Amino acid sequence: MKYLIFVTLFGLLSFAAASVSDLRMLTWAIRLDSKPDSISVAQTIAGLNSSIPSDEDLTGSYYNDYKEVAWSTRRIALANEILFNKVQIFAAQGGLTRQISDLSTLLGSDWSYVGVGRDDGVSAGEWQVIFYNTVYITEIDSDHFWLSDTPSEPSKYSGAGSIRMATRGKFKLVADESAIFTVFSTHMDDVSDAARELGASLIRYRAAYEAYNTDAPVFLLGCLNTEPDSSSDDAYEIATGHSDIVSINATFSSTFSSAIKSSFYFLDLAEETDADMRSGHHSTVTGWTEPSDFSYYERTSFALGGSNGGWIAKRYRVGENFFDTEYHMSNHRPLYVDVSIGL
Template sequence: MAARTPVRFMTWNLRFDSMPDNITVPQTISSLPNPITEPAVFLNLTGEQPWSTRRIKVYERIIGEGIQILGCQEALVRQVDDLQELLGDGWDHVGVGRDDGVDAGEFSPIYWNKSLFTLINNDTFWLSQTPFVAGSKFPGAGSVRIATATHFKLNKSGKRFTYINTHLDDQSDAQRQLGASLILWRAHSEASNGSTVILTGDFNSQAAGDGSGAYQIITGQLAPIAINQTFKEAFPIAKRSLPNFEMLDLRTQLPRISVAGNWATFTGFVDPADSSQYIHIDFIFGGNNGGWGTTFHKVENQLTDDGVLASDHRPVIADLLL
C-alpha cells in the first residue's frame, strides 16, 4: 500500500462580524504591539471584540498550528476576504453566502494550501426540504443553513478525497436532523463511488443528551429522516454499497493520550474562569469506508494575554493520514 500523506485539518466557527467597522487588514497589522514589550495590563480586554481585532488572532492560530486545510463557519463576506488576504496567494478558498448563493449571509468556506492540494470541483447545497434552491430555509429554523462540498487531489500522491463543511441550526433540532440526514446521504454517495470522505462543522448538537439527534444520525446511532428525492437522485448510492455507512468522530478513534487540549468547543465570550456556557458541538469526522487514518486530535485554546478571545468557539484540529 502506498504511503499515506499527513494532513492537518481544522474546523473553526469564527463568530460572525457582529461589530463591523472600516478598519482594514493593513491597519490592524500596523497597530500590532512590539512583540518583546510586556503588556501594560494583562487581560485588559473583556467580552467580544470586533472582527478587526480578532482576525489577526485567527490567522496566527491557523499558521501557528500548521493547518493545511480548514472549514470555517459564520464567516460573512468581509471575514472570508480578510482571511484570504491574511493567508496570502499560497492559499485559496471556496464558499458562498447562504442567503443568496453568492455573497449574502454567512459562509461555510473551505480554505486550503495550494502547494498541497488541488481543487477538482465544489458545490453548495441547502439544508432544507429544497436543497438545490439557494436561500431556502427549513421551517422553524433560526437561519438558512448550507453545506459546502469539495473534491480535492493531494498534489504529492494524487489521492482524491471529498471534504464537506457545514453549520447546522442553533434553534431547531428538526433542522439539524434533516441537515445531518442530507449530509450523511451525500457522504454515503461519495463513499459508494470510492471516495474517502471527511466532514467538519459546527453541529450545534452534542454527542449525547437533548438535541443530540444530528450527531447520532451522522454517527449511525439514529436512523436518518426522509430527505428530498431529487437530492437522492442527484447523488445516488450504489446498490448494496456500504449498507452500514456512517461517519466516525475522530475523537473516538484514537487512544486517550492522543486526544489533547480541551473538551469544550464553544465557550462564549465570557470570563476565562466562567465555564457556565461550555459545550462540545464542533467536530471532525471520517467516513467508515476508510482511506484515512488519524494520529492526533485536539481542541485548542484561543485566549491571548490581552484578553482577546478570537471567537466564541475554539478551533478543533486533527492530524489525518490520507
C-alpha cells in the same frame, strides 16, 4: 544477484511513492462580523504594538479583555493560529464575505477556498467555506447545498432559526494525485432539532454518494450545534449512524443515490484517535466569558470521518481561542485533527 537487488529496490521505491500521506485539518466557527467597521487589514497591522510589554506592566491585566471585540481586531490572531499550526485544510463556519476576503489576504497567495454565502448562494450571509493550502492540495471540484426541503436553492427549513447549508470540496494531494479525499463543511441550526436532523441526513446521504463514487476518504467538519448524549443530539446520532436518516427531498435522494446510502455513516475522530494522541480542551465553545465562567462550555464542533475508511486518525486537539494578554479570537475554539490518507 545484482538484478534481483535492483528489482527489490525498485519495488521498494515504487511502494514509497504510493505511501500514506498525513493531512492536518482545522474546523473553526469564527463568529460573524457582528461589530463591523471600515478598518482595513493594512490599518490593523500598522496599528499593532511592536514592543514587548514587561511582566511588571502586565500585573493584574491577564485575561482582562474577555468580551467580544470587532473582527478587525480578531482577524490577525485568527490567521496566525492557522499559519503557525501549519494547517492544510481549514473549514471555517460563520464568516461573512468581508471575513472570508480578509482571511484570504492574511493567509496569503498559497491559499485558495471554495464556498458561497448561504443567503443567496453567492456572497450574502454566512459562509461555510473550505480553505486549502495549494502547496499541498489541489481542488478537483466543489459544490454546495442547503439544509432544507429544497436543498438545490437558497432556502430555510421551516422552524429553523437561519438559512443553513453545507459546502463540499473534493481534493487531491499535490505530492500524490491518487490520494483523493472529500470534505464537507457545515454549521447547523441553533434553534430547531428537526432542522438539524434533516441537515445531518442530507450530509450523510450525500457523503455516502461521494464515498461510493470516489472509493476515498470523506470527512465532515463543522459545528452541529448539538452535544453527544444530550436531549437534542439527534443530528450527531444520525451523522454517526446511531439513528436512521429522516425523509429528504426526492430529487436530492434520486440524484445522489448509492449502493451504500443506508450503510454509510461517520465516525467521531475524537473517539478514533488513540488516547495518548488526544490533547487540549474538551469544550469547543466558550462564549465571550471570563476564564472562570463555564456556563457556555460544550462540545458542539466535530471532525468526523466516513465509515468507508481510507484514513487513520493520528492526533486530535481542541486549541485555544483566548490568550492571556489578548482577546477571544472567536466564541468557539479551533479543532485540529491529523489524519493519514492514501491507505
